[in-house]
Amino acid sequence: MEEQKHTRKGWLYEPLFPDVNTWPIYKLTQERDEFLKEVKEAAFKAAKEQTKTNQGLNEELAKTYYLERIRLKTNAWAADKKDEGPFWEGVKKKLLKLSPENEKTPDLNEDNILESIIDRYTEEIAGFFSPSAYNFAKEATTFGFARLLNASEGKGISRFWKTRHNLHEKIRLQGDLDHIRTLAKKGTLVMVPTHFSNLDSIMIGWAIASLGLRPFLYGAGLNLFGIGILAFFMNKLGAYKVDRRKKNMIYLETLKAYSTIGMVRGCNSLFFPGGTRSRSGSIETKLKLGLLGTAMEAQRLNFLKDKEKATKIFVIPVVFNYNFVLEAPSLIDEHLKRTGQQHYFRENDDYSTSYKLAKFMLKFFTKSSEISISFGKCIDLFGNPVDNEGNSIGKNNEKIDISRYFMTNGAFTRDSQRDAEYTKMLGDEIVKRFHSESRVFASHAVAFVAFELIRKRYKKLDIYAVLRLPEEDQKLTYLEFTNGVSRLLDRLREMAANGEVHLYHELEIPEIDKVIETGIKNLGMYDAKRPLYKTKDDFIMSEDFNLLFFYHNRLEGYGLAKYI
Amino acid sequence: MDSQNTSDKLPVGVIGAGVFGTAVANLLAENRDVILYSRRPEVAENILVKRIHRGQKMSERIKPTSNIEELTSSCTLIFPVVSSSGFSEMIRTFSPYLRPDHILIHGTKGLDVRLKDGEKLTEKTFLNRKMVRTMSEIILQETEVMRVGCLAGPNLASEIALGQPAASVIASRFDEVIREGQRALRSSRFQVFGNHDITGVELAGVLKNVIAIASGALSGLGYGENARALLISRGMVEMVHIGKLMGGEPKAFFGLAGVGDLIATCSSEKSRNFTVGFRLAKGEKIEDILSSMDEVAEGVNTVKVTHAFIHSAKTRAPMTETIYKCLFSGMTVKEGVDYLMNLPLGTDLDYFS
Numbered sequence: 022m023e024e025q026k027h028t029r030k031g032w033l034y035e036p037l038f039p040d041v042n043t044w045p046i047y048k049l050t051q052e053r054d055e056f057l058k059e060v061k062e063a064a065f066k067a068a069k070e071q072t073k074t075n076q077g078l079n080e081e082l083a084k085t086y087y088l089e090r091i092r093l094k095t096n097a098w099a100a101d102k103k104d105e106g107p108f109w110e111g112v113k114k115k116l117l118k119l120s121p122e123n124e125k126t127p128d129l130n131e132d133n134i135l136e137s138i139i140d141r142y143t144e145e146i147a148g149f150f151s152p153s154a155y156n157f158a159k160e161a162t163t164f165g166f167a168r169l170l171n172a173s174e175g176k177g178i179s180r181f182w183k184t185r186h187n188l189h190e191k192i193r194l195q196g197d198l199d200h201i202r203t204l205a206k207k208g209t210l211v212m213v214p215t216h217f218s219n220l221d222s223i224m225i226g227w228a229i230a231s232l233g234l235r236p237f238l239y240g241a242g243l244n245l246f247g248i249g250i251l252a253f254f255m256n257k258l259g260a261y262k263v264d265r266r267k268k269n270m271i272y273l274e275t276l277k278a279y280s281t282i283g284m285v286r287g288c289n290s291l292f293f294p295g296g297t298r299s300r301s302g303s304i305e306t307k308l309k310l311g312l313l314g315t316a317m318e319a320q321r322l323n324f325l326k327d328k329e330k331a332t333k334i335f336v337i338p339v340v341f342n343y344n345f346v347l348e349a350p351s352l353i354d355e356h357l358k359r360t361g362q363q364h365y366f367r368e369n370d371d372y373s374t375s376y377k378l379a380k381f382m383l384k385f386f387t388k389s390s391e392i393s394i395s396f397g398k399c400i401d402l403f404g405n406p407v408d409n410e411g412n413s414i415g416k417n418n419e420k421i422d423i424s425r426y427f428m429t430n431g432a433f434t435r436d437s438q439r440d441a442e443y444t445k446m447l448g449d450e451i452v453k454r455f456h457s458e459s460r461v462f463a464s465h466a467v468a469f470v471a472f473e474l475i476r477k478r479y480k481k482l483d484i485y486a487v488l489r490l491p492e493e494d495q496k497l498t499y500l501e502f503t504n505g506v507s508r509l510l511d512r513l514r515e516m517a518a519n520g521e522v523h524l525y526h527e528l529e530i531p532e533i534d535k536v537i538e539t540g541i542k543n544l545g546m547y548d549a550k551r552p553l554y555k556t557k558d559d560f561i562m563s564e565d566f567n568l569l570f571f572y573h574n575r576l577e578g579y580g581l582a583k584y585i
Numbered sequence: 586m587d588s589q590n591t592s593d594k595l596p597v598g599v600i601g602a603g604v605f606g607t608a609v610a611n612l613l614a615e616n617r618d619v620i621l622y623s624r625r626p627e628v629a630e631n632i633l634v635k636r637i638h639r640g641q642k643m644s645e646r647i648k649p650t651s652n653i654e655e656l657t658s659s660c661t662l663i664f665p666v667v668s669s670s671g672f673s674e675m676i677r678t679f680s681p682y683l684r685p686d687h688i689l690i691h692g693t694k695g696l697d698v699r700l701k702d703g704e705k706l707t708e709k710t711f712l713n714r715k716m717v718r719t720m721s722e723i724i725l726q727e728t729e730v731m732r733v734g735c736l737a738g739p740n741l742a743s744e745i746a747l748g749q750p751a752a753s754v755i756a757s758r759f760d761e762v763i764r765e766g767q768r769a770l771r772s773s774r775f776q777v778f779g780n781h782d783i784t785g786v787e788l789a790g791v792l793k794n795v796i797a798i799a800s801g802a803l804s805g806l807g808y809g810e811n812a813r814a815l816l817i818s819r820g821m822v823e824m825v826h827i828g829k830l831m832g833g834e835p836k837a838f839f840g841l842a843g844v845g846d847l848i849a850t851c852s853s854e855k856s857r858n859f860t861v862g863f864r865l866a867k868g869e870k871i872e873d874i875l876s877s878m879d880e881v882a883e884g885v886n887t888v889k890v891t892h893a894f895i896h897s898a899k900t901r902a903p904m905t906e907t908i909y910k911c912l913f914s915g916m917t918v919k920e921g922v923d924y925l926m927n928l929p930l931g932t933d934l935d936y937f938s
Contacts, residue, residue, distance in 0.1 A: 403731065416680065416729060417681050426686065429688075429765070431661065436761050439759050439761045442758045442759055
């Protein structure tokens with residue numbers, strides 16, 4: 022495997038744009054008033070368009086008030102502002118004044134109530150960007166990562182400097198990284214990673230810095246802003262606040278407007294299109310299209326404004342490849358509860374539901390195991406590949422003008438239904454690329470085979486019954502297991518040759534025993550109970566079948582079961 | 586939503602000057618200028634000079650051409666109406682000329698099968714859904730066009746040519762495609778409905794041709810309306826069953842493009858698929874029937890494709906299987922009817938469960 026070079030400071034690449042004053046994300050803070058004004062206008066327009074009539078808007082405002090009251094009463098958070106109660110009381114009073122039996126109050130109408138709500142939401146969502154906080158965070162992450170590594174491998178102070186080098190051996194950034202850097206100079210980047218672990222957010226931030234890219238605009242859960250030190254940083258790193266409790270249309274439109282205008286103003290953006298962490302452990306197959314749609318809208322606005330000189334938006338699917346997911350026990354538990362309902366009983370409950378961030382990192386860095394972050398090929402918003410100049414390349418291998426997708430009869434048109442369909446198609450393409458860009462680890466392969474072999478043995482049982490089988494019935498002979506792994510590897514190699522998936526270097530080893538050994542060793546190495554182990558008398562067994570199921574799911578969606 | 590009035594000034598394109606293509610061109614010409622493409626220059630020339638083609642009088646607003654670029658550069662809305670056997674080749678030829686702002690609404694009721702080079706479709710061929718493409722899937726896979734629609738419904742070309750009232754469905758994921766199609770096609774004698782389930786509508790239009798062959802066969806045997814009603818209603822069940830397997834929503838089958846088209850084709854001697862069944866029942870050989878027809882009976886190929894597909898999917902579809910045997914493995918139509926009449930009884934309707 023190719024050695025990855027790195028800069029003096031421990032990054033893979035030098036920064037592309039050293040001057041912070043050229044960073045669009047910093048400009049959002051510098052030109053904050055103007056930026057937020059644009060956001061408010063766009064949100065207002067969108068809300069008006071959706072409600073159509075005054076009557077419709079009135080009903081929407083009443084609904085919003087109602088939902089917000091419920092939220093305040095039943096689900097208050099530390100991060101909530103103190104004056105929420107009075108504000109919504111005020112909205113109620115104004116709405117009452119507007120009811121037909123009351124006389125008209127001058128200067129009071131649905132539009133200004135809408136404006137006041139959007140104002141409030143926008144101010145709440147908006148983040149700040151501070152270059153010094155960013156640099157501090159950047160250095161702190163590397164330093165922290167390095168120190169943790171040091172703790173595991175360090176003997177003598179001289180190791181300290183080497184650890185930066187080791188970091189890139191431990192966390193592999195894979196894919197056409199140069200292409201991404203080239204395109205970073207040509208347009209706006211949108212990164213869409215898979216989401217398995219809380220670690221992802223830190224990893225991707227570190228990876229972006231290591232690639233020398235300008236920081237990305239991203240949304241972070243409002244709940245995180247209630248936690249002291251975390252809040253301090255997130256507030257200054259350009260993160261905007263996303264409140265998952267608020268599902269009313271006005272809030273969602275304001276959020277979308279913030280993201281859209283951010284991108285129109287040239288900010289690179291990051292979304293986890295799966296929405297939340299994958300509960301089952303499988304690669305996302307259904308995406309949340311809301312934020313992805315804002316990229317589509319931003320691209321349309323760019324074309325409308327600047328025609329052929331418009332800034333293009335490039336999408337980069339990113340896949341995290343882990344040997345373990347620290348939250349795996351609680352994630353799979355939630356998944357089974359959700360899908361199984363009464364079929365699923367938790368047998369014992371010895372896992373804590375939340376892991377502390379620090380414990381998290383420490384565990385990861387002090388055990389030797391690799392992470393690979395694979396960056397997929399850049400595509401435009403219509404799924405076409407993009408050359409080094411940023412041109413979209415069509416099916417006939419010629420440059421194509423994608424601005425025409427927003428045209429009808431030769432003129433730019435606005436059609437949200439059309440753009441929503443484009444977004445769905447983009448979502449399908451991203452899902453496809455998640456699967457093909459994914460790196461299969463030995464641990465994924467052994468988990469998949471072991472679970473499928475057991476499942477095959479008990480064809481008549483549903484998944485919940487299989488999971489509850491007594492340990493002695495979940496026993497595999499080493500021979501049948503090896504044969505299964507070998508059949509899986511044959512199929513995976515075939516698929517890799519067709520570009521349908523990537524194999525991590527450890528799977529290239531011809532000796533199957535070695536592959537199995539690596540896989541079993543790495544699989545869920547942090548979990549209290551081993552998902553898979555080999556007994557002294559050569560049987561393959563599991564201490565925690567739910568976990569095995571979780572890790573097995575990573576290879577779901579490839580149609581592999583029939584090859585085992 | 587901004588509406589555009591410029592669209593009324595742009596001509597609309599039609600690809601394929603067969604009977605249905607010509608009828609569509611004439612319909613469009615009631616609203617707009619039309620450019621009608623025929624692959625063969627002599628056909629275009631002939632239309633230009635005689636103004637009569639395929640027995641239809643051609644509107645003055647139709648300009649025939651055999652130059653691809655002339656059509657693609659002047660039209661953004663294009664209706665490809667060629668036989669399914671020539672469809673993918675036609676699309677590949679057009680592909681370099683098609684741009685992201687083109688809207689394609691096809692009127693072809695057939696399926697395309699992708700096999701390995703040199704492989705032929707037989708009874709034993711394994712076919713999964715990826716290998717069977719609807720016409721809109723061909724367009725999406727082979728061109729830059731994303732805004733795709735299909736035109737389906739009880740549209741017997743000869744009746745449309747006579748100016749009789751009729752209606753059609755335009756199905757597309759895009760409202761815009763439906764809207765543009767409606768604006769171009771609608772007239773006081775031609776209604777156009779919209780539907781978002783393009784796969785369902787395409788499949789309904791495709792699968793009904795199989796039942797139409799059977800309907801012709803019943804007539805050929807001299808059977809009357811009881812038999813036909815039995816065929817049509819049981820045929821629907823089978824269409825929905827296969828349609829669902831191929832990714833269509835059952836709902837589409839109960840609209841104009843499904844049951845509407847089914848009734849029209851199953852009752853009409855003007856339908857080519859009906860004619861195939863009719864002559865088959867009279868004892869003619871399938872090769873002789875096909876070689877004597879000047880346009881393709883899509884149902885014959887559809888029977889082959891769906892037969893291999895249901896076989897590969899390890900399911901049953903007794904009507905399709907029987908029609909396949911009558912067409913290709915020497916079963917007589919009479920034997921086919923006897924076989925179906927002696928099947929164990931199932932439930933009447935089960936696709937809502």
